[in-house]
Amino acid sequence: xxxxxxxxxxxxxxxxxxxxxxxxxxxxxxxxxxxxxxxxxxxxxxxxxxxxxxxxxxxxxxxxxxxxxxxxxxxxxxxxxxxxxxxxxxxxxxxxxxxxxxxxxxxxxxxxxxxxxxxxxxxxxxxxxxxxxxxxxxxxxxxxxxxxxxxxxxxxxxxxxxxxxxxxxxxxxxxxxxxxxxxxxxxxxxxxxxxxxxxxxxxxxxxxxxxxxxxxxxxxxxxxxxxxxxxxxxxxxxxxxxxxxxxxxxxxxxxxxxxxxxxxxxxxxxxxxxxxxxxxxxxxxxxxxxxxxxxxxxxxxxxxxxxxxxxxxxxxxxxxxxxxxxxxxxxxxxxxxxxxxxxxxxxxxxxxxxxxxxxxxxxxxxxxxxxxxxxxxxxxxxxxxxxxxxxxxxxxxxxxxxxxxxxxxxxxxxxxxxxxxxxxxxxxxxxxxxxxxxxxxxxxxxxxxxxxxxxxxxxxxxxxxxxxxxxxxxxxxxxxxxxxxxxxxxxxxxxxxxxxxxxxxxxxxxxxxxxxxxxxxxxxxxxx
Amino acid sequence: xxxxxxxxxxxxxxxxxxxxxxxxxxxxxxxxxxxxxxxxxxxxxxxxxxxxxxxxxxxxxxxxxxxxxxxxxxxxxxxxxxxxxxxxxxxxxxxxxxxxxxxxxxxxxxxxxxxxxxxxxxxxxxxxxxxxxxxxxxxxxxxxxxxxxxxxxxxxxxxxxxxxxxxxxxxxxxxxxxxxxxxxxxxxxxxxxxxxxxxxxxxxxxxxxxxxxxxxxxxxxxxxxxxxxxxxxxxxxxxxxxxxxxxxxxxxxxxxxxxxxxxxxxxxxxxxxxxxxxxxxxxxxxxxxxxxxxxxxxxxxxxxxxxxxxxxx
Numbered sequence: 001x002x003x004x005x006x007x008x009x010x011x012x013x014x015x016x017x018x019x020x021x022x023x024x025x026x027x028x029x030x031x032x033x034x035x036x037x038x039x040x041x042x043x044x045x046x047x048x049x050x051x052x053x054x055x056x057x058x059x060x061x062x063x064x065x066x067x068x069x070x071x072x073x074x075x076x077x078x079x080x081x082x083x084x085x086x087x088x089x090x091x092x093x094x095x096x097x098x099x100x101x102x103x104x105x106x107x108x109x110x111x112x113x114x115x116x117x118x119x120x121x122x123x124x125x126x127x128x129x130x131x132x133x134x135x136x137x138x139x140x141x142x143x144x145x146x147x148x149x150x151x152x153x154x155x156x157x158x159x160x161x162x163x164x165x166x167x168x169x170x171x172x173x174x175x176x177x178x179x180x181x182x183x184x185x186x187x188x189x190x191x192x193x194x195x196x197x198x199x200x201x202x203x204x205x206x207x208x209x210x211x212x213x214x215x216x217x218x219x220x221x222x223x224x225x226x227x228x229x230x231x232x233x234x235x236x237x238x239x240x241x242x243x244x245x246x247x248x249x250x251x252x253x254x255x256x257x258x259x260x261x262x263x264x265x266x267x268x269x270x271x272x273x274x275x276x277x278x279x280x281x282x283x284x285x286x287x288x289x290x291x292x293x294x295x296x297x298x299x300x301x302x303x304x305x306x307x308x309x310x311x312x313x314x315x316x317x318x319x320x321x322x323x324x325x326x327x328x329x330x331x332x333x334x335x336x337x338x339x340x341x342x343x344x345x346x347x348x349x350x351x352x353x354x355x356x357x358x359x360x361x362x363x364x365x366x367x368x369x370x371x372x373x374x375x376x377x378x379x380x381x382x383x384x385x386x387x388x389x390x391x392x393x394x395x396x397x398x399x400x401x402x403x404x405x406x407x408x409x410x411x412x413x414x415x416x417x418x419x420x421x422x423x424x425x426x427x428x429x430x431x432x433x434x435x436x437x438x439x440x441x442x443x444x445x446x447x448x449x450x451x452x453x454x455x456x457x458x459x460x461x462x463x464x465x466x467x468x469x470x471x472x473x474x475x476x477x478x479x480x481x482x483x484x485x486x487x488x489x490x491x492x493x494x495x496x497x498x499x500x501x502x503x504x505x506x507x508x509x510x511x512x513x514x515x516x517x518x519x520x521x522x523x524x525x526x527x528x
Numbered sequence: 529x530x531x532x533x534x535x536x537x538x539x540x541x542x543x544x545x546x547x548x549x550x551x552x553x554x555x556x557x558x559x560x561x562x563x564x565x566x567x568x569x570x571x572x573x574x575x576x577x578x579x580x581x582x583x584x585x586x587x588x589x590x591x592x593x594x595x596x597x598x599x600x601x602x603x604x605x606x607x608x609x610x611x612x613x614x615x616x617x618x619x620x621x622x623x624x625x626x627x628x629x630x631x632x633x634x635x636x637x638x639x640x641x642x643x644x645x646x647x648x649x650x651x652x653x654x655x656x657x658x659x660x661x662x663x664x665x666x667x668x669x670x671x672x673x674x675x676x677x678x679x680x681x682x683x684x685x686x687x688x689x690x691x692x693x694x695x696x697x698x699x700x701x702x703x704x705x706x707x708x709x710x711x712x713x714x715x716x717x718x719x720x721x722x723x724x725x726x727x728x729x730x731x732x733x734x735x736x737x738x739x740x741x742x743x744x745x746x747x748x749x750x751x752x753x754x755x756x757x758x759x760x761x762x763x764x765x766x767x768x769x770x771x772x773x774x775x776x777x778x779x780x781x782x783x784x785x786x787x788x789x790x791x792x793x794x795x796x797x798x799x800x801x802x803x804x805x806x807x808x809x810x811x812x813x814x815x816x817x818x819x820x821x822x823x824x825x826x827x828x829x830x831x832x833x834x835x836x837x838x839x840x841x
Contacts, residue, residue, distance in 0.1 A: 014552050109805065113581035130804045136582040225672040225688070234781070281671065284693035285781035288666075300672060351802075467802065476800035480793060481604045487781035495782075513604075 062366035064119035132173025148372035180439035191328035221299025250522035374432025384435035595812035627714030650712030658773035
């Protein structure tokens with residue numbers, strides 16, 4: 001069948017192919033490490049230039065690998081205060097970039113499956129509790145009690161934080177990062193149009209509705225497609241109106257649909273829709289973030305409910321075409337049932353961002369001491385204010401920033417150039433209390449001016465939701481079915497697809513689907 | 529008298545040794561399939577466990593058919609199954625013939641440069657990602673300045689239609705998008721099959737007075753009949769599978785009634801925003817889909833074997 005020549009040719013081909021196959025499978029990058037491994041960078045501490053009181057010197061530097069996502073990696077590695085932090089904490093941290101946020105979670109699970117754990121890693125609290133119970137992560141409680149006095153004092157003085165980080169078995173498997181939950185979510189409307197129409201910020205719901213009607217009738221932008229009120233998500237509508245109509249919400253996603261006040265809220269939205277005051281695309285839940293921005297910039301809407309940064313973004317962009325284009329905010333309208341007026345506010349804790357020490361850590365005591373540093377005054381100042389003399393000064397006993405908000409927010413995390421981005425990214429980098437004063441001071445003047453309008457009305461009872469144990473899975477099971485159904489019913493009521501006379505059928509359907517059980521889980525999970 | 533040579537059956541190893549180089553050539557492919565296709569099938573076990581990546585397959589608790597019971601015991605599952613089946617059925621009924629028709633028409637183009645251009649252009653949408661294609665769809669169908677609504681307004685004075693918020697339009701839009709993305713790619717296979725048709729048949733048909741469409745119907749179509757049957761059998765394997773990314777990007781609360789399918793529900797259920805991912809549940813759903821696909825392929829192959837000469841195996 002084969003001639004001798006062909007024999008040789010085929011054999012040669014097979015040998016070459018086998019060689020290529022093996023060479024490809026064992027390929028490495030130029031540095032000789034595994035091409036599939038995340039990139040690493042060891043940061044060398046600079047000479048000490050800090051004027052802060054140094055942390056107690058240890059005999060040897062604390063050295064460990066810290067497994068983080070791409071955002072965290074980029075924010076930290078070129079952060080101007082990073083060498084100062086390592087110097088002050090007497091540490092040498094090897095950052096490991098394990099992918100962007102979406103990829104990071106997958107990589108984390110693969111890491112757990114591989115058994116090759118780094119010393120410390122960035123993780124969600126719920127995952128930390130699960131993996132901790134399985135033995136992948138250390139219980140930090142004994143370490144904190146003995147080696148982290150600052151962290152221990154903070155946890156003991158903050159019951160909400162303590163409850164958040166404590167797992168069902170009583171262990172602490174992660175230390176939660178914190179954000180500065182400043183007043184942020186509010187109504188933002190076109191101030192230039194309001195001035196032209198002589199509109200003052202409405203105080204009551206009726207005034208709010210009349211304002212929308214007036215703007216609709218006048219259509220200041222002259223666009224064919226114009227609906228004054230728009231939002232990106234029904235979640236934002238609930239946050240905007242839960243206090244106005246006084247129906248309970250749990251966390252930020254689930255409301256008490258059985259309350260008659262919730263029905264009143266839906267009827268109100270339906271009225272807005274019928275009068276063409278409520279953007280139909282938003283009413284149907286079919287609007288993206290880009291679409292929302294396009295509507296605001298193209299004069300297709302007048303008012304939206306979201307964050308201050310959005311109002312600033314739209315204003316800055318809109319001004320390029322129309323110098324008069326600007327947004328302002330307003331206090332919350334007076335609730336219809338006599339409760340105190342307030343806007344929703346988040347809690348300071350970020351249970352999606354926490355740090356944990358793995359069972360394979362070579363120096364867990366050193367690592368916990370490093371993280372404890374961020375609970376000292378020096379550590380908090382470095383994280384929230386930066387380096388004295390470089391990013392802030394102290395005048396008359398008060399800290400004052402030398403860097404501007406634009407300078408901080410304009411930093412490019414992908415550039416090797418030093419930046420101050422760590423100042424606003426405590427939740428992404430290291431645990432430690434956030435400084436609300438620093439956060440507010442670092443906001444742009446525009447954001448500060450907007451917040452000054454409504455900051456007094458931030459809710460005094462931000463909700464902390466701690467779903468634990470079997471409730472976690474059961475909640476996920478219920479939410480997968482119940483929330484889409486609820487959304488569909490609400491959309492149908494608001495858009496007129498279903499009459500309000502079917503409200504009881506809606507409640508029955510939700511009850512049959514498990515909504516009451518979901519509410520009970522969330523009520524149990526409320527920590528305060 | 530002629531002597532009869534007795535046919536001595538050679539041992540198997542001797543036969544294999546004789547063609548050892550052929551076996552050597554196929555060895556890398558066999559190793560690849562063993563390592564990356566058959567080997568990982570061991571992971572199917574996690575469908576019957578409460579799997580944790582840290583504990584691994586051997587260390588995770590065994591729960592038997594719990595996840596399947598959860599799946600089939602959920603009343604909502606049957607609605608998802610209906611949506612998935614309808615979507616797949618529409619894709620099959622409307623999407624399967626399009627590349628065939630396109631290939632047949634393309635084959636009739638005499639100007640070869642034009643034929644190549646059209647084929648190349650038709651192939652481009654295949655490379656467009658789901659995110660981009662859904663984004664294009666949003667722009668085209670936007671009630672606010674979208675091309676389609678503007679045309680409807682200008683030509684028929686119609687008010688804007690929220691195509692992407694009306695449940696009745698979802699399946700049509702999904703199938704249209706799927707056809708747009710895949711018809712060029714699918715036509716390539718049929719065009720390749722057409723090259724194997726004996727050109728003398730066309731000459732003979734020409735002599736008999738057959739027109740272009742007659743030749744297409746009587747020669748070209750039967751000539752690629754085997755390919756059509758094979759691809760149809762293979763397409764049965766994806767009957768319980770839809771393009772997850774496309775659905776996820778297109779659906780919103782207004783569309784859940786028609787757009788919520790098995791995969792999107794499994795994604796919400798198995799990978800919640802908070803909490804631990806439930807790989808076991810996702811694997812159980814996938815296993816169910818795979819078993820159904822296997823049954824459908826075997827059945828389709830059996831029917832094809834019984835009523836035609838063409839079958840996959």
